[in-house]
Structure formats: structure tokens, C-alpha cells
Amino acid sequence: MNIALHNDTQVALSNYVLQLADTNLILAQRICEWCGHGPVLEQDIALSNIGLDLLGQTRSLYQYAAELLDEDKSEDDLAYLRSERQFKNLLLVEQPNGDFGYTIVRQFLYETFQQLLLTELKKSSNTQLAAIAEKSLIETNYHYKWSAEWVIRLGDGTEESKSRIQKSINEIWTYSGEMFIPCAAEQLLASISIIPDVAALKEAWMRKVKTVLDEATLTMPENMYMQQGGKTGVHTEHLGYILAEMQYLQRQYPRQQW
């Protein structure tokens, strides 16, 4: 356990950990929708593996958040009993799956960011955060590689695949900027070096994404207006449905063991 944190820091830290957990959970939830419906058996299995990794990371993060909140809450309380405005996930991950290409792009943009973030986060002075980041990074490296390779295959595949994935990139791009716009919690934690400054990760992210898109013979959108709000609980309309579905048993039969 870390030395007692200042109260504001404690609140910021728990909010931040929830943000990381929520984002992984919602993405895992989307990936679950693919299970049994993938384009080929081997890739169905690959996607589920990623989903399982994300769920594992989610659970570690919620468990840590529960510790920080000190309100006798469980990981499931945090996942199942918070509502739309309390969820802090990125808008990017709540977007519907679309076709396989859209799912791949969403994954690729996110994992590229995660790789950069976790690489910094594993050096955090907060030992628990650092430990979670270190373990997650191993999984993220693979997710990144897998999704980048698919971006290249689909981009440089057939004419149809190229036009489909380019369209997906253009559509989803507006949700990519939010990752680099720090919310209040991120600002506070970055100012005391518990987490990196996310804005500073943008350049490296753009470079990495550009390299892959170039190899995929795809075009990177420019100067697009960026949506934001996820980190402060202002979401797209999709999140409400995700939560309604995910939480319904816990809501309908409160305080039961499952």
C-alpha cells in the first residue's frame, strides 16, 4: 500500500482508475458481442482472447478502485451498480462494432494509445498502478500487433476491404482525440507525476498510427473536430443500452450472489 494520499489525490486517483477500468470493460463488452459471429473461426478465438485479457485488466483495476474508495464496494458493485453519468470510459470504445474492419480500427486506435500509456504508467510512483500497468502491457503489446496487422491486411487487401476500412477510419476518427485531452483527475495526477501527461503522448501516437496506415495504403484523416465527454460521464447514446443490458440482472435482483 502507498503512504496515505492527500484526500484530493485519493479522489482523483480513484476516478482515474475507474476511467481505465470502465474503458476496458465497455470494450470487452463490445468484443463479447462478436463471440460466435467472427469472420473465421481462428479470428473468433483471437477476439475472445483479447476480450478475456481486457476483462482480466478490468477486474484488477476495479479491485484497486474499490480499495481506494474504501466504501466496502466490490468489483461487481463498481461494474454493475453505477449509471450512465458515472461511467468514465472513452467514447471510442462504446461505439457499436460495425463490421469487422470497424472493430479492428477501434481496437487499433485504442491499443496504440494503451501501449504508450502503459509504458509510462508502469514507471509510476504508485506501485499498484505500476504493477497493473506492467502486467497489462504484455497483453496490450499483443493486441496492438494483432490489430495493426489486420489494419494492414484490410487496407492493402482488396478494393472492397480498403474502401470499407477507410470509411471506418473516417467515421471513428472523431472519437480518437479524447484520449489526449486530460480531464481534471488526469491533470492533477500528472502534476504530481503519478501518471504521464496524456497530451504529451499524442505525437508518438500520431506517428505510430501514421506508420501503420501508410503501410496499409490508407489515409489518415486531418483536422477533424474531436468529440469528448466520456471521462466526465457525458456519453454517446450507445452507453445507456450497453449498461441496460450488462447490468439488468444485478439491477433486477439486488444484493444476490451469482
Next chain:
Amino acid sequence: MSPQINLEEQFQAKIDAEIKIEPKDWMPDAYRKTLIRQISQHAHSEIVGMLPEGNWLTRAPSLKRKATLLAKVQDEAGHGLYLYSAVETLGISRLQTIEDLLSGKAKYSSIFNYPTLTWADMGAIGWLVDGAAIMNQVPLCRTSYGPYARAMVRVCKEESFHQRQGYEIMMTLMNGSAEQKEMAQDAMNRWWWPAIMMFGPTDSESSNTEQSVKWKIKRHTNDELRQKFIDATVPQAEYIGLTIPDKDLKWNEAKGAYDFGAINWDEFWNVVKGNGPCNKQRLEARQNAHNNGAWVREAASAYAEKRAKRSVTAEVA
């Protein structure tokens, strides 16, 4: 003696001596056909079987349950893959096998044509359906065709957690609120008979059994396995307070096994023929996955081809 008869005799002698048959060995046409039918049906069952459980992935009531269910459904995809690979050793491509499923020509286990209506169905499927499947599959680890036997060894090893996770779900519900208990009993009531039917028609009605047993493709008859399953499952149900929905079920001391009520074979054959509650929906889901994935599969092939060409060009240059 014609050479054909000689080959058949040698083949049967190998089977009798418990020597496994491998892909390139000579085998009677009917043996090959029976294997292709049985293994591909088995593979399709794994793949279609992902759908009823996949239906609850997004609604699993805890993160632990979500993760274990996803791992289980993913395992089923893996098992389908092992089995499709075994079919391929008999000279039938994956695509051909899948097309037979999508056209409705090939069958899969009828159990997956029943709907999953509540969370308790995840418990009932894991415990009863996987339990019945394991009963079938364990003897198949010693089946006479090598690739099938090896696939089954892998499947059985991985599947051991499936039944336990199902039973644990049921047990948790039976330890819970009145509503949860009701949910569990309701699932039991709906899944028991379809699970019993999973072993297929009675031996007297089963056209394939005798020859399959002689070839050691099957190692036990349908009725033997069904009896074994019932005898193993009844005490498990009693232990957690679930009632088996069969008023004729009773222990027969002389037989050393349970007597049980009449199976509704009319329902069984109707579901096999396509009249089950979800036949259409399951097949459509598989067709959609296949059709919607076509452009992805084509793109990856095209990219692989381009890259291979480029590397040749690079070498020449």
C-alpha cells in the same frame, strides 16, 4: 478371395487389435463416410453451440461469470476447430464442411435449437448439456480413427471445467433467494429432457450404432450412455435440492440403475427435422457470420498473395 475382401479383413483385424487408423491408411468407404458425418456433426455442434451461451455473455451477472463464460464459449470454438481439422484429414475441406452446415445438409446436436431464456440456463447447459457431451466424448478418446481420438483427448482435457462451472452456477442459485431457486428449477425443467435426448434414438431405432461399434468409432451404444448419464446426474441434482422433472424416475435396486420415464421422441424428431424453437435463428446466425466475413477472408488472402509476390520481386531485384 478378392483383394477388396482381404483389405477389409486386414482393416477389421487392425481395429480388433486396437491399432489406430491414420489418415493415409486404407479404409472402407463406408468407414470414411461415417467418420466424416460424425466428426463434422460434432464440429458443427461445437460451433452452433456457441450461440445459445453467447446469448448471455453481455448479460452475465458478475465479472467473474462473464470471464468464465467467455472462456468456455471460446473453448467451444477451439473444439470446433480441432474437429474440423480432423475432418480435413479425411479429404474434406473446412469450407466444404461449413457449406454443408449452412445449406442445411449437415446436422448438429439438436440441443442447441432450444432457447436460453434466463441466466440459470447457463448453469443448466454447463452442467447437463456439457455433462451429457462429456459422457459421449470420454469414450471417443479411444475411438479407432487417430486424428479424431487425438482431438477428443484435447477436447476432454479442456472441457473438464465446463461442467463444473455450470454446476457451480446452479449451486449458487440454489443457495440464493427464492427467485433464484425458481430460476434454477425452471432451467432444470426445460433442459432435462432435451439433455437426455442428446444421446440420440434408442438402440433399437439407431441405424448406425451396430456398425459403428464394430468399427470402434462408437464405443458404447446410445442407451448405455444415456443410462450412465442419468445415474451420475440424479444424485448431483438431489445434492443441491433440484427436482428432476420425471415422475417415473426411481432407483431400481435389481438393475443397480435408475428407471426413467418415456422420452418424447416425437419432439426429438421434430427438432432434428428443423422444427425446434431456434433452428432457423441458429442457422441464420452462422450464415450471417460466414457471409459477412467473406470480404475479410478475401482481403487477407489477397494481401498474403501480394506480399508473397513482393518478396519474390525483391529477391530477384
Next chain:
Amino acid sequence: MQQQDWPLWEIFIRSRQGLDHKHVGSLHAADAQMAIENARDVYTRRMEGVSIWAVESKYIHASNPDEAGAFFEPAEDKVYRHPTFYDIPEAIGHM
């Protein structure tokens, strides 16, 4: 485009350092990279491996089972290849 399967690959896995790669099964993949990654996802879900080989199935050449008798029998009467063929005094101990 005419629908066709991705190529079939045979997968070999080294379960731990120091052991041989062993054939575990096959899968379909568009290219070698994908085959290795799929093999990781399909055949090492329970930490079964530390190293993977993928070989496109069409490159595997097999001996003919019909000739197995003539092919392998000659080895049967070469018992002198086995250590137990030789008598060594017990006093020497393990050799």
C-alpha cells in the same frame, strides 16, 4: 472472387524449454505470421507452450503407409543398436 479456404498449417509446439516441438494439430491462416498468432490463440490458451512452429501443410511429405512393412521392418532385426544387446559385468555399474 471464388470462395476458398485460407491455407492449412500444421502446428508444432515446444511445451517447455529443453523439449522437442511436438505436433499439436492444424489451423487455417492467410499467411505465416497469422498462422503463428492463431496457433498462440488456439493451442496455447492454457499455457501449453513456449515456442511455436507453423508449417504449411502442403509442404509436409509423408512416407507411404502401404509400404510401412517393408520400410520399417529392416530396423526390427538390428537389435545390436540397443544397449541391452551387450553384456557388461554388474561390477562395472551403470554404463
